[in-house]
Amino acid sequence: MSRHGFRGEILSVPRDPLRHDDAIRHLADGLLVVEGGRVCAIGPYATLAPRFAGLTIEPLAGLIVPGFVDTHVHYPQLGAIAAHGGQLLEWLERHIFPAEAAFADPDHAARMARLFCDALLRHGTTSALVFATVHPGSVEALFREALARDMRLIAGKVLMDLGPDGLRDGAESGLAESAALIARWRGRGRLGYAVTPRFALTSSPDQLTGAGALLARHPDILLHTHIAENRAEIDAVAAAFPQDRDYLAVYERFGLVGPRSVFAHGVHLAPDAMARLAAAGSGIAFCPSSNLFLGSGLFDLAAADAAGVRVGLGSDIGAGTSLSMLATCGEAYKIGQLRGDTLDPFRALYLATAGGAALLGLEDRIGGLRPGQDADFVQLDPAATPLLALRTAGRPLAERLFALHVLGDDRAVAATFLAGRRAATRETGAFR
Known part of the structure; x- marks a missing residue:
C-alpha cells in the first residue's frame, strides 16, 4: 500500500468543545501520514518524521482541516x-x-x-x-x-x-x-x-x-x-x-x-x-x-x-x-x-466537520483526521483575498479561523483531498 505524508499547520476538532476541554487538536508544524487512503499517523513533524524516514512528504501552505x-x-x-x-x-x-x-x-x-x-x-x-x-x-x-x-x-x-x-x-x-x-x-x-x-x-x-x-x-x-x-x-x-x-x-x-x-x-x-x-x-x-x-x-x-x-x-x-x-x-x-x-469558532469548525460526521453516524470514519479515518481534508488559504490576508496575518489561530468563517468562501479553499489524493484545486477545479 502506498504511503505518503503532508506537512503543514493542522487543525482538527474531533470532539465537541462544549463538552470536552481537550477537543481542539492544533499542530503548528504537523505531519499527516496517509496509507491506503486513510490516516496512518498524525502528530508534530519533529516527533513523527523520524519514524517515517524516506517518506515522500509534500508541504502544504496555509491551514489543513478535515473535509x-x-x-x-x-x-x-x-x-x-x-x-x-x-x-x-x-x-x-x-x-x-x-x-x-x-x-x-x-x-x-x-x-x-x-x-x-x-x-x-x-x-x-x-x-x-x-x-x-x-x-x-x-x-x-x-x-x-x-x-x-x-x-x-x-x-x-x-x-x-x-x-x-x-x-x-x-x-x-x-x-x-x-x-x-x-x-x-x-x-x-x-x-x-x-x-x-x-x-x-x-x-x-x-x-x-x-x-x-x-x-x-x-x-x-x-x-x-x-x-x-x-x-x-x-x-x-x-x-x-x-x-x-x-x-x-x-x-x-x-x-x-x-x-x-x-x-x-x-x-x-x-x-x-x-x-x-x-x-x-x-x-x-x-x-x-x-x-x-x-x-x-x-x-x-x-x-x-x-x-x-x-x-x-x-x-x-x-x-x-x-x-x-x-x-x-x-x-x-x-x-x-x-x-x-x-x-466559538472552534465549535463552529466541529459542527462543520466531526459534528456533522457524528450526526450522520460516520464519526468513526471521517471528520477528525484520526488514525484509521479516511484521509479527507482541506487546505485553506487564510490569505486568499486581500481582506482575508489583512485580517489573518500574524493573528492567533482563533482569530484566523473566525476570519475564514466570516470572510471565506470557495476562494479560501486552495485544495480538497479525498482519501489522501487531490480531488480539486482552486486553480483547476475538480478532477475526474
Missing part, C-alpha cells in the same frame, strides 16, 4: 439558488417544484449531478447528506458522479405521493423504487442511502408507514426529512394531522424518529420536542443561511445543546445562499448573535 460535512443539501436546487421572493411554501411552489420537475430528463440530471459534485469539492465539502428528487434517475445520476470521485455521499429518492403534478410518486411505487436503489447503490464505494420523505405534508399515511418499515428493514441507512422550518408549514401540518400533538409526533407515529434520523431545520421546535429528539438519539441539521434567506426564523442552538440533541451544519442549497461550509459557519455565528449566544 467539511454538509448535513443537508438539495442538489436539484443548485440552479434555483438566489430565487427571489416568498417564504417556504410559496417559494417551493414558485421556484423549487418547477426546477425539480426538470429532473425527469436523465441528461439534465446527469449534468446537474456533475456540476454539484464538482462544486462541493471546490468548496471543500468531502461528505454530504443530499436530497435528490422524486425521480429515481436523479439518485442514480448523483451516485454515479459521487462514485467516480470516491466521495462519501448519502442520498435518497424523495418520497412525495401527495406532491404536485410532475413530482408525485405512488405510495407503493415510491417505496419500491427506494428499495431498488438501496439494493443497487448502498455500500458501493463510499455511498450510503437515506429514506427521504420530503416532509409530512407531501406523503400520505400509507407512504409514511412504508417509509418507517423500510428504515426498520435496513439498519445501515438513514432517515432524512424536514421539520418545523416555517410557521405556515407547521400550521399546515397541524391541520393535516390533527390527531398528533405536534410536528414531531407525526414522524414518531410512523416509526421515523430514531438514532438514524436527521431532521433539517427544527427552527420552531418546542422544548418537549427537543427532549424527545434527544431521547430518541435523533439529530438536527442547522441551516443558518437558508433560515435567514427564507425568513424562517433563528434556530436555537443553545436549546438543542441543553437538551442533548446532536447538531450538524447544512448549506441547504437552494434556500441556502452558499455551498461554502466556511460561510455557513459565519452565518451560524450571526444567528447566535441575534439570539444572544456567541458561537
Whole structure:
C-alpha cells in the first residue's frame, strides 16, 4: 500500500468543545501520514518524521482541516439558488417544484449531478447528506458522479405521493423504487442511502408507514426529512394531522424518529420536542443561511445543546445562499448573535466537520483526521483575498479561523483531498 505524508499547520476538532476541554487538536508544524487512503499517523513533524524516514512528504501552505460535512443539501436546487421572493411554501411552489420537475430528463440530471459534485469539492465539502428528487434517475445520476470521485455521499429518492403534478410518486411505487436503489447503490464505494420523505405534508399515511418499515428493514441507512422550518408549514401540518400533538409526533407515529434520523431545520421546535429528539438519539441539521434567506426564523442552538440533541451544519442549497461550509459557519455565528449566544469558532469548525460526521453516524470514519479515518481534508488559504490576508496575518489561530468563517468562501479553499489524493484545486477545479 502506498504511503505518503503532508506537512503543514493542522487543525482538527474531533470532539465537541462544549463538552470536552481537550477537543481542539492544533499542530503548528504537523505531519499527516496517509496509507491506503486513510490516516496512518498524525502528530508534530519533529516527533513523527523520524519514524517515517524516506517518506515522500509534500508541504502544504496555509491551514489543513478535515473535509467539511454538509448535513443537508438539495442538489436539484443548485440552479434555483438566489430565487427571489416568498417564504417556504410559496417559494417551493414558485421556484423549487418547477426546477425539480426538470429532473425527469436523465441528461439534465446527469449534468446537474456533475456540476454539484464538482462544486462541493471546490468548496471543500468531502461528505454530504443530499436530497435528490422524486425521480429515481436523479439518485442514480448523483451516485454515479459521487462514485467516480470516491466521495462519501448519502442520498435518497424523495418520497412525495401527495406532491404536485410532475413530482408525485405512488405510495407503493415510491417505496419500491427506494428499495431498488438501496439494493443497487448502498455500500458501493463510499455511498450510503437515506429514506427521504420530503416532509409530512407531501406523503400520505400509507407512504409514511412504508417509509418507517423500510428504515426498520435496513439498519445501515438513514432517515432524512424536514421539520418545523416555517410557521405556515407547521400550521399546515397541524391541520393535516390533527390527531398528533405536534410536528414531531407525526414522524414518531410512523416509526421515523430514531438514532438514524436527521431532521433539517427544527427552527420552531418546542422544548418537549427537543427532549424527545434527544431521547430518541435523533439529530438536527442547522441551516443558518437558508433560515435567514427564507425568513424562517433563528434556530436555537443553545436549546438543542441543553437538551442533548446532536447538531450538524447544512448549506441547504437552494434556500441556502452558499455551498461554502466556511460561510455557513459565519452565518451560524450571526444567528447566535441575534439570539444572544456567541458561537466559538472552534465549535463552529466541529459542527462543520466531526459534528456533522457524528450526526450522520460516520464519526468513526471521517471528520477528525484520526488514525484509521479516511484521509479527507482541506487546505485553506487564510490569505486568499486581500481582506482575508489583512485580517489573518500574524493573528492567533482563533482569530484566523473566525476570519475564514466570516470572510471565506470557495476562494479560501486552495485544495480538497479525498482519501489522501487531490480531488480539486482552486486553480483547476475538480478532477475526474
